[in-house]
Amino acid sequence: MGRLEGYAALVTGGGKGIGRAVVDRFVAEGADVGVLVRSESDAKKLIDQHGRSVVPILGDVRNWKDNQRAVKAVIDRFGKLDTLIPNAGIYDFSDKFEDISGVDLTEKYRQFFDVNVLGYLLAARAGLEALKESQGSIIFTLSSSSFFAGGGGTLYVSSKHALIGTVKQLAFELAPEIRVNAVAPGGTRTGLGGLPGDKRELTEIAGFEAMVSKAIPLGFLSEPEDHAGLYVTLANKQDSRFVTSEIIRSDGGIEVRGGGRRNKQEKKEKK
């Protein structure tokens, strides 16, 4: 028996990266999953791997109607919605604040916050009634950039910080019917991209893996699969019955960076 047997979930941005790893793990644990994706090829790959356990919905998280369609598709196919995972996001590649002109700032701010914050709110709003009915939960993907500076630029870091307030306020307003929690990954090997037209991808940043590995006590860049089990635990209605407004960090211990024994070991080896 999987830990999510009989559950129905919806993951946004689940065609790739962390979202895709969550979809794969949820299906392995017995869940049926709707997946909001941007491309036909991601939709096809999901169906090729998971068949009727998934229902891909092509759409854009910034669009209210696409979020509504995604929730409806899950209910039409699986009869209910137990777990909603707003996860789709974009990155700013640590672009420096002083390099964004005042003229460009308004538009860039809107673009980042539309995907990273509004996209989460629209998904949550679209899923509300169904989640109330199932006594379900929302699990947002946050980031180590929800807590710390330096892992992105001002627009990324501020948009991810805004999500802490989102988790807390929704946990407050939607209790007791809906639990609201989050997983906050640190550096993860994915193709996380930027604004439309920006061809950069996270793991193509020169020295990215070395930089992340060095900055955290556990000393490695995580894989998307490393976070997926935490979503399972938060989704599970028995294991997390008493858990709401919780943000589980899955970031290699970035808060205690400095690296304790590992750095001492490295220094010893250098001598």
Ligand SMILES: NC(=O)c1ccc[n+]([C@@H]2O[C@H](COP(=O)([O-])OP(=O)(O)OC[C@H]3O[C@@H](n4cnc5c(N)ncnc54)[C@H](O)[C@@H]3O)[C@@H](O)[C@H]2O)c1
């Ligand atoms: N990779 C990391 O190091 C890292 C660390 C912390 C948090 N995160 C967060 O994890 C989440 C997933 O990112 P990832 O690293 O797996 O990257 P990813 O690029 O593999 O996944 C992001 C997904 O979101 C989708 N997406 C982007 N804009 C969208 C839109 N407007 N409408 C619909 N879908 C859209 C993309 O198509 C993609 O499938 C993001 O919220 C990101 O901020 C990533």
